[in-house]
Amino acid sequence: MTRQTPLVRLLTYMSRYKMLYVGLIITMVVGTVLELSIAWFLSLITNAAVKHEVESWPNLVLLAVGMLICIGLHAYFDTYLKQKASLKVRNDIRLDTLDHVLCLPQSYYDKNHSGELLARFTSDNQAVGEASGNIIMGLLKNPLLALCAFIYLLNIHWPLALISISIGPLMIVFGKLFGEVMRKKSIRLQEAMGTATTFLQDVLGASILYKIFGLEKKISKQYQRYSTEISEIERSQGKIQGTANAVSGGIASLTFIIAILVAGFFVAKGNLEVGAMLAFIQLMNYLVQPFSQLPGLWSSMQQALAGAERIFQIIDAPREYEKLPEEGRAKTSFSELAVSTVGFSYTNSEEDLSLRDVHFRVNAGQTIAIVGTSGGGKSTLFKLLLGLYSPTQGMIEIDGRSKESMGLREYRSYFSLVPQETVLFTGTIRDNILDGNPMADEASVIAAAKKANAYDFIMKLSEGFDTEIGERGSRLSGGQKQRIAIARAILRDAPILLLDEATSALDNESERIVQDALAELMVGRTTLVIAHRLTTIQNADLILVMENGNLVEQGTHNDLLQVGGRYHSLYYAQLEEKESTLLMAT
CATH class of the missing domain: 1.20.1560.10 (ABC transporter type 1, transmembrane domain)
Incomplete structure (x- = not known):
């Protein structure tokens, strides 16, 4: 044509x-x-x-x-x-x-x-x-x-x-x-x-x-x-x-x-x-x-x-939706997320794979931690889970259905995200929290803010929830922006939560407050978290260790320490670094 x-x-x-x-x-x-x-x-x-x-x-x-x-x-x-x-x-x-x-x-x-x-x-x-x-x-x-x-x-x-x-x-x-x-x-x-x-x-x-x-x-x-x-x-x-x-x-x-x-x-x-x-x-x-x-x-x-x-x-550029999807509520539940021998290449070349043979299963209510050095493929795996890219090899399914069989909009309705770099839109605090669920009422917005440990600082602002946050939230601190993002995720109430190193850029005090908010957010949800501090994910149901695009180890914290492999090296290297930092501080 x-x-x-x-x-x-x-x-x-x-x-x-x-x-x-x-x-x-x-x-x-x-x-x-x-x-x-x-x-x-x-x-x-x-x-x-x-x-x-x-x-x-x-x-x-x-x-x-x-x-x-x-x-x-x-x-x-x-x-x-x-x-x-x-x-x-x-x-x-x-x-x-x-x-x-x-x-x-x-x-x-x-x-x-x-x-x-x-x-x-x-x-x-x-x-x-x-x-x-x-x-x-x-x-x-x-x-x-x-x-x-x-x-x-x-x-x-x-x-x-x-x-x-x-x-x-x-x-x-x-x-x-x-x-x-x-x-x-x-x-x-x-x-x-x-x-x-x-x-x-x-x-x-x-x-x-x-x-x-x-x-x-x-x-x-x-x-x-x-x-x-x-x-x-x-x-x-x-x-x-x-x-x-x-x-x-x-x-x-x-x-x-x-x-x-x-x-x-x-x-x-x-x-x-x-x-x-x-x-x-x-x-x-x-x-x-x-x-x-x-x-x-x-x-x-x-x-x-x-x-x-x-x-x-x-x-004329190819698009992923034929038309703009209708606004809808997130899914409320699921049973199993299965990642089966997934491989992925940004260039669609099987010889240039960023991920290779990644496989694991997640049951509802479990917490899965993904760890590894920079460039290991953690963020790429998140992009695949969110449907931003399709696997070059293998399959990702929710309750036995892939995103191709259920449709992209329905597939993404299972997920909520708190990214590493907080993304907020110009507007009010209320507007940004409501992005999680535009149909939510005022009481739900306030409840989400309280669970995210954001309510107190919001009410101290001159205009409360109607405060303009500026371009990309420039009028808020890093911790405040992250708590707004968590409130947004709480209001969305999707069954699968993805946390992409959500506290890596925060100071110790802000991290503690945000970690408390994340703990509240994770209650009753299936959570996949990219973790940079291994001491925070010891209670995870499953830990995935990524390196150079490969899933090199998976298991619980205790199991992986007993194996004495890559996770063992990463964990004790961080402990030594923390002890050295404390000694220098004293």
């Missing part, structure tokens, strides 16, 4: 507002008539002046007033309808883009920077909106105005009309040539701006880091390179646009001068009235101006289509 061009797809969005564009076509026709009427009025008033017809002046004044009122009303409605069309198409494309982005698999986010995606929603979307309003109507109106002016010129003097229309084919050829070059430049420009936006997003979200490490000058120089690249492309575009304007303007001026000289010659010979000549001059503007504007309009359209192409690249 052949994929539609960006222009055809843009027209599909515009077709949703047929009546709006019918209105724009009407204002376009009315505008053309009004512009041609100025030439007609100029002819009337000139002939009346030459013939000394003073008695016709009141009527001419009334006619002028009427024309001015019509021109003003037309300008208002034409601008309003163009803006409305542009806004509606932009909004539809923006919403469709977001809906598709929300349905994209995790692999897409891992490969594409969020700043690059943000550029599609901003600068690219703005260009597409401009195309669906001013630009496309300009591309329609200018040829219509030129055609009508040519027909009018034929009625005045057909030899002059033929001289004037000779500009048309040349302008079209130049417009196409320059338009193609501008489109290629526009794609490069949008990509460069996307890269700069990506860099800026990273920088603006890391103010503490660059202030402490003294990275201001380095960042400034790096952004200067990005900005210089953008400026170079824009300068190149300016040269192309300037050349196009110079060529089209030169051809238009030459045609205009020739036509005026010939018209003056005919007036001198008595073959053309002075009023007709002035009307002809005005009509020449309406004939030359549209053709001289076409190359610029076409270049702008090419730039907009380049932005549309980048947006549609996102919309």
